[in-house]
Structures are given as C-alpha cells and as structure tokens.
Amino acid sequence: MVGYYKYISKFGNEEEINIDILESDKDVYNFFHKEKKINCKNIYVSNIDYTPIYQKELLKYFNYIKETIEKEIKDGLAVEEIKTTTILKNNERLEELQKLFGLQQFKCNEEYILVPASDFGVFSLYKDVNLKQDQLPIRLYEFAKCYRIEEKKKDSLKRPTTFNLPDVHCFIDKNVYEEVKKHLVIYSKILKILEIPFFISLRISEKEYQEKKEIIRNIAKELEKDIIVNIVPNSIKYWESKFKYIYKDSNNEYIQLSTVQVDYKTSNIFKIKMEGKNIKIIHSSIGSMERLLYSYLDK
Template structure:
C-alpha cells in the first residue's frame, strides 16, 4: 500500500544534507521553511502506480477537514520495509504533486532521495496527527469495498441552536465532538481496553464464549435478564407506540444469487461469514450469514403489494447478525462478530414522509437509551447538502430538545445508498466513540430491490426506505462506559436484576429479613436476602459491587417497628421506611417500563457464581 502520515503543522523546516540514492532530486543544499501546511509523510510501496488518484483524494479529504490549502509532500521511507524502486517512487510523488496543484492547492515537495535535517511544529488539535493506507480499489484499510462517502463540509449545531464551524474550543468543551471528528479522520485512540470489558464480566452480564469463534459472547443470567427487559422496552417504544410497525422474523442464511442481495453487497460490503453447504446442495451456492436485517426484510417488502394509502409500513425484528471483524478490532461488547440488533425498516412514499419516520425512529431509540440511564454525548448527522439546507431547522430543534451538540458532515456519496443518516454516539472511558444507535434515509435501494407502491393514479413508484436500529451489545457497552465515566455503580430501577438487597444485622434477624424480602417481591420489587455468615460491612460492600441500588438493613429496632433501614446509592440518603413505602417508591420509578419478577433463589447463599 501507499502509506501516509498527515501532520497539520504551524511550520515545517527541511534542509537537504546528502544524497541517499543515485536518482535523487537535483536541488540546492538550502533550508526551506513553510508556514501553516498539511505535511504528508509518504512511503511508496511496490506496485502503487494505480493508486495515485486514490491517494490524492485521500489527501484532499484530510485537507478539507482541517481547512488547509497548503500541502507539503514529504518522502518518508521509514513507513515501509517494502519500498518501490526509487525512480518509480519519484514518478508517483511527482504525479501526486501535479494532481493536487491542478485541484487548486499550493503544493510543495521535499527533496526525494536525500538525507535531510527536519523540524516541525504540529498543531495541537485532535486531527493534527492522522495516518492512512491506500490500496487499489479502496481508500481506507478498515473498509472492505466500495461503500464510500466524501465529506465536503462540516458544522456543529450547539445545544442553544447556534450553527457554527467545528472549532477546537468545541472539541474541548464537548468530548463527543472531539471523539467523532478524530474518528472520522482516522485518528488513533488508546489501545487499552475500555471499562466495560471488565465490568461486563464482574457484573455477570456477558463474557466470551470459549467454544465459539472469537468475538462471540455468552450472556450470563444478569445480562440475559436485562437483555429481555430492554427488548420489551424497545418493543413498547416502536411496535407498541407506532401503528405502522409490524413484528417479523427473517432467516439468517442469505443466498447471494438474488439480484437484490448482490446489489446490496456491492453497495454495502461487509466481512461475511461464508456458509459451506454439505449434502446435495450445489457447490456453486454462495451463502453467507446475514450482517444486517436488510436482506430478509427487503425481500418481504418486495413481495408485499402496497398502495400509497398503506404507507408508511415498517417491519421490526430482533435479529442475530454476523460480521467477521478482524481479531485486532474485537473489543468487549463494542466490536464483536455475533451480535443482536433491534432493526426497523420502513417503506415511505417520499422524502418528506421518510424524514418524519426517520425522526420518529431515531428518537424512539434515544428514548430507550435514556431509560437505560444514559443519553448521547453527541449526535452525528451525515447528510447530502440539499437535505441539510431543507431540514437544518429540524436539526436545530433536536439540539435544543436534547441539550446536546449535533455534528453535521455534508457528504457526497460514492456508492452509499443513504441520503442522510444520524448516529447516536456515546464516548467510552478511553475517549473512543461508540455509535450506539442509528437511523438512515435511503433513497436508492428501492429500485434495485423492486420495492414499489401504487400512487393515486395507480402508477408504480419507488419507495423511500428508512433504516433504524441499535445493537443490544453496544447499548450495554455504552451504558457501562457512561456509568464508569460518571462514577456511577447502580442500574436504573426497572432494569436492575435485583432492585433491593435485604441484609440482617445478625442471624437472629434472618426470619424478619426473609419476611421483608418476600413481602417486597409480592409488592413487585425484585429483592433478595444475603443470609451469609459474613460481617454486615462485607455484605453491604458485596451489594455495592453488584450494583444494587437499595441496601435494606434490618435489626432489632426495625423488626420491632415493622420498618427497614434503606440506603439509596443514587443519592447516598439513608431512611427508615416501611416495606410498603419502599416498594411504592421503586414502583413509581418503574412506572411505564416493562416488568419481570426476580429469577433465582431468594437466598444469596444458594446462588452460584456463573462463568469463568
């Protein structure tokens, strides 16, 4: 590949000292200083003549984003051990220089083939140091195919509704803005594991499955319990609230022979898990495990006859998807190979109806996250310029409504089927963005898939498609990361597997503690009882490490008065109340949310420690 490191500099100085190769540039040994420039350290590897165009696009992409018109191409052999022959490498660098100059950039090239003295002052913003790798047919080493977009403008909509350019001050003020802009430009983040990797195991939520492929998790009892509650909450928010949504279930194994499938794979390539059929299935079958719900849901939309009066129509599915992420990319519940998606795909009559559904869908997802106890750090809208100009007042309203900034990237699509899409982003404990939920306005898929409706005149019309969804694993990762950043160690009441832990001061109060725990369960509170022989202090600490919000201590005074002493970890308050009063508070906090009774034994001593 052609490898490049981008340094946005206040200044750069270089001075040729001694020729390193016979074909070095013929230049004078004089120092040159260039102010305010994008310096591109470049190594040309063997066979790179074909990627000059891609490299120039990549350079221009970064230049636009950092707002720089002055470019310095700096030959830097140290990025590779497989260098092209000097004469060929020089030719490629000259072609890059000429192409950039033809695009209106002020271009300088440091002498090729020389040992040089070199000094640089790099600007301090998050995008000042980036790296890219360019190969034939793809711009970014992390992508696998032709679904690309080009950013041609960027703005920020502040929580007060002001629209401005993205400035360094906003990146420092809003960590989410800093993270998404850095990520969009290919910036590097800490390699340390984020907080949720340890928390998901310690809290009994999930862990890797040793008999499965890497990146496949097993949900432990606490995690599976909360998973089901979130699934029901998402159902209530979408299927239960919107009268145009229908639940469906579609197959996991997809056949690439279908022309719609082939079109989708070409325009949204993924790392597929291939299915190797046995028996009498023809060997030429090209089967794979689905990477998203589009395939089966698009097929169902295609096979359904619609009138304009029927639309919008949405199919919702909780599905299991597969993506063969590279091993080095796997990270906890954030980047995995098998994952669960709550997906919705809606057919709409036109852009206006699609935009309304688009907003309903992403807000529904955001509502689920808010109920889980975390909100977005930032919203990121990618939009074609025409839609942004027509709908910017809506975006201003969103920023004000949620009190969060919206980063806006104006894009020109190159094979992407979305005209606009929005990501709900949470920043993890190491500063990385987690794209937790999304909605997409798709103006291109209906034709290739044959998703039509009959208009008022009975004429066949292509529908507009709205995709929306969120990954269950990513939602839990985002929740744990947000809580870790905030120093929070308890769940929302409706989501907690155990809402209250009853702890007797001593064994002589076990009977009363059991009465309290059983009464709370009958009143709709998920309560258990720590009947171990450990000290009161250790029992309280165990409840804390298990993220149980209400620690209910009972002793002689409480037994005599029929009360309990409750510590609420949300605010640290301690109160003496009746079991009925505690139950009423918890029920009130859970009002409107799905409910499941406690699972497992009442006594903590009878509960095993699950997993590795």
C-alpha cells in the same frame, strides 16, 4: 470524503466549524468537550467476550434492555413485528446490497450466506412488491440475529461476530424527516431510561442538507441535544443521511449505538415500489444488544 462540518446547538442555532485538524465527528466532539470520562464503578467490560458463560452471567441485564427497547418501540411506533431468515441464497440483488453496505459476510458455501444485517431478509421478503399509497408508511420491526466477519476486537461486546439487532425499516413516500424525528425521539428516551449518555452526529449529502436543514434544526431543538453535522458532496453507500447516537466509554473510546438512515437507493434494487414509483426507506435501530449491554455496564 471529509466534506465540511457544522455544529447545530440544541437551540437550533447553526455554526460552521472551519478547523483543518477536525477530520471526524469524534474530533469535533472532543473540540467542544474537553473532559475525560472516568469509570467510577471500576467495571471494565472492554474485553468481555460473547461466550455462553458470559451470556448466562449477563442475561438479566440483556433481558431488561430488550424489554425496555421493545416496550418503547411498540408504544411509540405502529410497527409490524416480523421474523426473517438468517440464511439466504445469494443472488445479484443481495450482492449489490452487499457492495453498498461494504460488510464482510459469512458464506456457508458458494450458494448461501448468513445475513450480516436484517435488511437482507426484509428486502428479500418485500422484493417486487407494488404498494398502494394508503398502505404507507409501513414500519417493520425485527429482533434480528446478524453475522459479520470482524477484523478487530472480534468476540468482544463491541464487535461480536454474532449479534442481536432490534431493527426497524420504514417504507415511506413523504414526510420522511418527520418520521426520522419520531425514531430519534424514541431512541433518545430509551437511552435516557437506561442512563446511557450519548452525543449525536449526522453525516448528510450537501443537496440533502440544503433541502432539510430547517427540520434538522427542529430535530436538535426537539431532542434538546447538539448535533455535529458532517456535510459531504454526495450520498454515501446507500444513504443520503445518517444520524448516529454515540457513547463515549470509560476508556475514552467511541461506541456507535443508535442509527437512523434515509435511503433512496435500495427501493430500486429490490423493486419495492409504490404505484410503480420508487419509495424511500428509513433504516433505524437503537443499536445492537451487545453494544447497548457494554455501554450499560460501562456507564
């Protein structure tokens, strides 16, 4: 589902890109940015695995990044900090969510799973709830432990099978993209503090883009960053739009860091309602600690 691309500059100007060879946001980025990145520190962290010996060696960096993230998120968003379980009894709702996510998960046995994302615990906690309008928005923050089966680069900081995810879920019914902008601004600030350079891409359904393109232009101006926009015919997985902050490492590989996604589907699966109606859910994360640590050391 390639769709077509637009390039929104940090000044809010929109330019359509009509080049057949561009098949991904990375291709578009490379078209506009010809330079190659050079690792000036001679630090090569691509193959560092996430074993106890490395955890001990890198703990001071890990703690600094975590403290920076949590300070900015707690100062910038009125979050409620929660802690959900990492083991859940499987059921039809979780299986449906799993299909939407498309993740390979660890099964403890036929009944129980290790959560591949904090969403599984958060939505299980709030299932079948009927909220009042004056309760929204609800912003839930969790420093979550997640487990996934990775087919490539497993055990590296880029794709460990076990990772830590500072994660925010926002239950909301209106002014959705104003909320999205708040999260993007905070994540931009955090990455600037950590001195991790990034570019922004957005994948969004055609309908959503036509309805929200003015605020997307305003987001580009607010962040003072260009946005590569991939417009696709229909929604993908569970989201209508997905903003990504992407780091280009010293090997000229791309690391997805922060994501902010607008979800109109999950509320119906778990029956998370507001006065009997489905709500919108924003899935938001600065990125896994392991990828942030990798990028922090590599930059």
